[in-house]
Amino acid sequence: MKAMNNKDTQNMITTKIQGTDFTYNKETHYEKDGHIYCKTCNERIDGKPIPMLDKKLMIIRNACKCDRDREEQEKLREKQIEQDRLRKNCFISKNQIAYTFENADEDTDKEIIKKTKNYVKHFEEMRKDNVGLLLYGNVGSGKTYIACSIANAIITEYSYNVKMRNFAQILNDLQKGGFTLDRNEYIEQITNPALLILDDFGIERNTEYALEQIYNVINARYLKARPTIITTNLNFKDIEQEQEDIMLGRIYSRIIEMCLPLRVIGLDRRKIQSKEKLKKAQNLIDE
Secondary structure (H helix, E strand, C coil), rough: CCCCCCHHHCEEEEEEEEEEEEEEECCCEEECCCCCEECCCCCEEEECCCCCCCCEEEEEEEECHHHEEEEHHHHHHHHHHHHHHHHHHHHHHHHHHHHCCCCCCCCCCCCHHHHHHHHHHHHHHHHHHCCCCEEECCCCCCCHHHHHHHHHHHHHHCCEEEEEEHHHHHHHHHHHHHHHHHHHHHHHHHCCEEEEEEEEECCCCCHHHHHHHHHHHHHHHHHHCCEEEECCCCHHHHHCCCCCCCHHHHHHHHHHHHHEEEEEECCCHHHHHHHHHHHHHHHHHHH
């Protein structure tokens, strides 16, 4: 309820309702047949008298339709502010805020859109069972776009905390932090959200240190029983195969256990867009 200003105070008058004092704003309400009504929606705002400890009566002010509408609008505004904050903290790039199912182009894999929309629809159950997704496919097939669309939809539908990062970025953060960075705390922050999206798995350096950190992140999600979505250019058959490297084998084993594999089929959008831009530039130069 908003605070009254001087004008509101000047417009306040007190009358008797069933012998009990009741104060209202004469600019926004009116008195009729011993009761007070809203001038806009005409709903009565004075409730039943309630006896107090000193045996005096007090009349509670009821919310009219206008009050309820204002309260609903305020809730929606607060929800939008919170979701904007969640999106700002979620994505690697501001451009990814616009990556939604609704904005997907005609070439986007329709079957994947259908399945990932259903994942969002049933996210509460997926979350309960710790089921994530492994989005795999060729370079430029739209895996990152689909992952961002899922993140945006989860924030819109559930207002959950979602974080999207890639392993190369995580490894750089850990290395740059040096001795001043508490690595356990950093991994705790990265792996704490309701949904974690790890983009471009497999492009990072396969050093012993890198594999150890990758395993720490994925295993932390596993132990917390929280769903993880991973995008990769790797073939799922390669992930399924037994690995000579023990650490890599442990990483792949966790991914297979946690994530439902979905193949994303599509043309290399980056290559197509690059050709279109170069063709446009060439036409301008040739004028």
